[in-house]
Amino acid sequence: MRKLIDLRTPGNAQTVTIPHQHESARQHVSGQANYIDDLRTRADCLHAYVVKGPNTVGTLTQLDLAAVNAAPGVVRVFTGADIPGHKDIGAIFPGDILLAESVIEYPLQPVAVVVAETHEQARRAATLVHCEVQSRQPILTAEQAHAQDYFVRPKHEQRRGDFSAQYAEATHTLEGTLNIGGQEHFYLESQAAMVEPMENDCLLVHSSTQHPSEVQKVVAEVLNLPLHRITVETRRMGGGFGGKESQAAPYACLAALAAYYLKRAVKIRLARSDDMQLTGKRHAFVNHYKIGFDADGRILASQFEINGLCGYTPDLSDAIVDRAMFHADNAYYLGAAYVVGHRLKTDTVSHTAFRGFGGPQGMLAIEHALDSIACRLGKDPLDIRLLNLYGAEGRQDNLTTHYGMQIEGFWLAEIMERLARNCDYRHRKTEFETFNQSSPIIKKGLALTPVKFGISFTAKHLNQAGALIHIYTDGSIQVNHGGTEMGQGLHTKIGTVVAREFGIDIDRILVTPTRTDKVPNTSPTAASSGTDLNGMAARNAAVEIKQRLQQHLAEKYQVSADDITFANNQVCGPGFSLAFDALIQEAYFARVNLSANGFYQTPKIGYDHKKSQGRPFFYFSQGAACAEVWVDTLTGEYKVHRVDILHDVGESLNPDIDRGQISGGFIQGMGWLTTEELVWNDHGALLSNSPMNYKIPAISDTPEIFNIELFQRPNNEATIYYSKAVGEPPFMLPMCVWSAIRDAISSLSGYRRSPHLDTPATTERVFMAIQAMKQVVEHE
Structure with missing residues (x-):
């Protein structure tokens, strides 16, 4: 049970109590929740699997797929030469090659995709590839990357004040280096997709993805088709944590490539070990810091060199290292500050988004430093932390970050x-x-x-969302929005928002699978923004329909629309009260539009990368x-x-x-x-x-x-x-x-x-x- 505050009148808010649980809780615990591999398939559905390249990096001198082609159940093997459109599917910057053709840039990089009658046949056939490669010594560490100027993107710097001068004048100084390991996403459902060919060269793509619009875009580009011929649907993911923001796309593309040519449904699902080897992780970082502080432990000057180990392509690393830089302060005023972030290229799988998106790696160095300051001065670390918080005693005016x-x-x-x-x-x-x-x-x-x-x-254009609401003549409501459900309860919260606006029980609301043909051009469900963005978009759609209903009743009863309220499954105004479903039936016959799309864009934000200043x-x-x-x-x-x-x-x-x-x-x-x-x-x-x-x-x-x-x-x-x-x-x-x-x-x-x-x-x-x-x- 909980209270909800009316967003429009925060000072004198009316409240409503709505009890509810996760909308898929019963399906999850009973095994009835459908994931990609649970979807019913056509009788002629084929199964695809990636053919991994050699366990090294270098120039590919021979790719022999004869044994793969001859394996039992194999229908066809596709290589990069079969791709009619883009071969590079980099999410923001180029570099992510769908199927390697001449250069192996990380061990086991996929070189082909095999399609067979069953999943087991495809997986076994994929192991029969023969590759020869002229290998080279890989670059794997931060030191090696710096020594050879091996970067996926240029460095970025943020400055406030004169660090060198303040550091030189500080009573105490401290410096250190922290090696921060990466992390495997270990979502329960591995990377998976199923693609069904439709008429007019259209494809319906079921993808376990946090970013359906990105999958739609790259599938269309790989097949050299317009986006309107590709529809992507995501009912739910068995976990994502960022690992399915950009890196779900290759597997949808491979299944789509096969489905497009063979005119049959194609499903792909990675085994756990292959998923772990072929997908990126949380970035490992190597962070160096220097801190100047006074006798009380108050920070006067700070310098952070942040080194993100990105893998072989940029993927999302530019923004991830940026966020690490934004969070180098965690909760503390850094004094005169200099923060530099390097995007280091390494010859491994390309690392990607993970819950926190670089923020956690950025925070660790300052926490390491504050513990060290406390030991140096013989004080309680909590007191050192409280002393250095933004707005702490003696620093009430210091509520501005280093950016x-x-x-x-x-x-x-x-x-x-x-x-x-x-x-x-x-x-x-x-x-x-x-x-x-x-x-x-x-x-x-x-x-x-x-x-x-x-x-x-931190990429401003992603801070937007859309939603679509239909009210049917029995008073039931269907909601679609651009966010995706991966167990975090987003659909439950969106349903709550719509129920709140119409003053009805949440069991009247059905949040339908995310689809690119209902809400287009969506942003990924990431950056903790799913509810903020899509909740506001859904609310805006609901408010639009509600205003139409209020206007209808205001004209009918000759009252002010502002005096009409929606609560407890009733709609009330001066001199009248009727059930919500009765109003909807009446509105239909009065030809009131009972459908609306809502849109929301986050206000106030903007960061100037050239000036290293702004409000991200x-x-x-x-x-x-x-x-x-x-x-x-x-x-x-x-x-x-x-x-x-x-x-x-x-x-x-x-x-x-x-x-x-x-x-x-x-x-x-x-x-x-x-x-x-x-x-x-x-x-x-x-x-x-x-x-x-x-x-x-x-x-x-x-x-x-x-x-x-x-x-x-x-x-x-x-x-x-x-x-x-x-x-x-x-x-x-x-x-x-x-x-x-x-x-x-x-x-x-x-x-x-x-x-x-x-x-x-x-x-x-x-x-x-x-x-x-x-x-x-x-x-x-």
């Missing part, structure tokens, strides 16, 4: 202090310090860290988390015992769904920082390519005590019912786990030394950090 954006509605100090009280941080911190002095093996660590995360696409975000989502970790200093093993979270959701549209997003985001982020280690061989091929050698968090990794509280305060910006995005920001909350591990290790030195601990902080890395700390202490 020139004015921060409004900033209440992180209140959130952090309230969380510290609620979780008894101060008492526990003292208690743990005493415990650690007398415990020779087990050390307890405690850390409380904040998150300030910008909400909007509409607003900031904020939150804080506190983690208690127990570390075994003999083995490096650790357990996250307790976590407390206080997260800013604005006026929540659905508290239960928001809590689910916060808990899921936290656990996924904790996995990135602790156990999820990507391992590559010397050729750039992924070795950790299955659940047997890549460890995502299990239920046993969940904190024994896990408290989540929503900080509900209306957004300072006019978002949908003054709510706030909640998809990505919680992912960064588990920085407190990493800091708590470092706090436990620091206790070995009496909290005088800050340990170096790259991420992911695996048991091995924690053990090595413990040994390094012991050696330092012994030599002092």
